[in-house]
Amino acid sequence: MSSSLLRKRADQLKPLIYLELRQFLNSIKNTFRTPKRLIPALFIGAWMFSWFMQMMLFVGGATPSRRGFGMTAILKHVPVEMIIAGTFILLSFGSLVVVYQAFSSGSLIFSVAHIDFLFPTPIPRRTVLLVKLIKDYLKYGFWVAFFFIFFGAPALWGLNLSLFPYGLVSIAALVAYLLFVVNVAHTVNLIFTFGFERLKQAGAVIKVALLIGLLSAVAFGIYQYVQTGNSYVSVLWAANSPVVKTVFAPADWCSVLLLSPLRAMTPDDYFHLAALWILAVMSFALLLSRNENIYEPSLGVSIKFAKRKVAMRSGDYTGVRLERMLEKGATSAGGFAIPPFGKGAVALLWKSLLGKYRMSRSQLLLMLVLPAVVVFIIQKFVPSSALLHNIPFALLYITFVLSMTAQPEMRAELKHANILKAMPIASWKVMLAQALYGATYLGAGVIMFAISMWTLVPQTRGDLLVICTLASPFIGFACVSATIIPAILYPDTRDVAQNYICNLLGFALVSIAIIPTLVLGIMLLGIAGISYYLALMIICAVNVIVGAAGISIAGAVFGRFDPTNE
Structure with missing residues (x-):
């Protein structure tokens, strides 16, 4: 029974996987066949390769005392705890914004072609969601690894440090945290889109709780700054406030793991890395277990995104602003009425x-x-x-x-x-x-x-x-x-x-x-x-x-x- 179910799932996945691979290969072929795409791609690729090689040669050819380009001297005046606190604040604020917006707007964005041709097919919605999530996960992982290596390798080399192997720990931690936040946002959007009045009050309470957590951190920081006048200590207090540390514990783990190439790994760090991936897998399973229709909340945001993308490609920035204004329910631009002035x-x-x-x-x-x-x-x-x-x-x-x-x-x-x-x-x-x-x-x-x-x-x-x-x-x-x-x-x-x-x-x-x-x-x-x-x-x-x-x-x-x- 289980083997037949697996075979059925595999048969449902085959056309979707073939569709994604065919789209990817067609985009590569179109790039090579179209000069207006090929020429910029070659220029950008050559620039990226030359920049990376020049940085490697320049940093590698410098003496150990000159490799830092001043970075080592600057880091001496910046405590590691301050860097961790700053990273933690950025991760926490970013995840808070993503989850907060999920209560009112979805983030599962499909192309117009998928909306027109894939949604009406008899392929189960969970299968479509699975392929969409895997595609997004691969995209997130690629860009995280690319930017971390592209910018992190020269910087670490300048500090006489190596990207490997602990740089891989940083990449794995950031990818796991990103997947966890994205899965939670998708799940929240599905639940509260179809919850109607039953969950409307609960959603309002959760949003207020998130804002209270943020305000408590700000209050902790301001109180400490008034007491000591030290901005470093106030930022550390804001980041280490009990409410923030509890609610955003995964962000705290990730912020520490991101600096693995700069500090020694501890057994707790390996435990936190495993915990981040467990949270990512559990949130993924929770998202796939939902029975709500994924097409309905993603339809509106996908169409809005497509219109905005067309306006940006055409260079019509006024159209982009009008589209955003209409999304907010406004019918005219805001601001004080200012009369015309001058001629010509x-x-x-x-x-x-x-x-x-x-x-x-x-x-x-x-x-x-x-x-x-x-x-x-x-x-x-x-x-x-x-x-x-x-x-x-x-x-x-x-x-x-x-x-x-x-x-x-x-x-x-x-x-x-x-x-x-x-x-x-x-x-x-x-x-x-x-x-x-x-x-x-x-x-x-x-x-x-x-x-x-x-x-x-x-x-x-x-x-x-x-x-x-x-x-x-x-x-x-x-x-x-x-x-x-x-x-x-x-x-x-x-x-x-x-x-x-x-x-x-x-x-x-x-x-x-x-x-x-x-x-x-x-x-x-x-x-x-x-x-x-x-x-x-x-x-x-x-x-x-x-x-x-x-x-x-x-x-x-x-x-x-x-x-x-x-």
């Missing part, structure tokens, strides 16, 4: 600024919070006062990075170039409005970082911080005007080759646009030794000229080419 290019710039304000509220909130968090971490983990004094130079690097992130927004805006061209506005004015739009939010982000540095790092309070803050918007204007040009030449965001070439050219042009600033900074401050503020005026004027040149080129290209690709 000024009105176009005002429209772009208001669109960012009303449609990207989460990004603006992140702009307020992230700088303070990053600067606080730097202030705590950088031991040298001289290094802290020179941190304002990081504002120039932030400007460079943020100017690159402005390109996707620019390409999304240029999707409506047929409307822009019909307006009685000169091409260079349209490009000027786009560049000023990107430079405005770039400058706002830099100013938030500067305020955080001034507030949290007293060593930065000086002329250097003022100079870098004032120069960053002008440098950003030059860089953003340069990144517009490839966005016009390669506007089709659905083409993989165009995306890669556009990003590559954008990086090259931004690098060229920032060269005058670097050269002038070295010559005026390092060689000529003139005052900071005189050098600032010269650098700002040069960046305005570079930005104007970029706007002129972009305007000429915009006037001759059709960015809509229609």
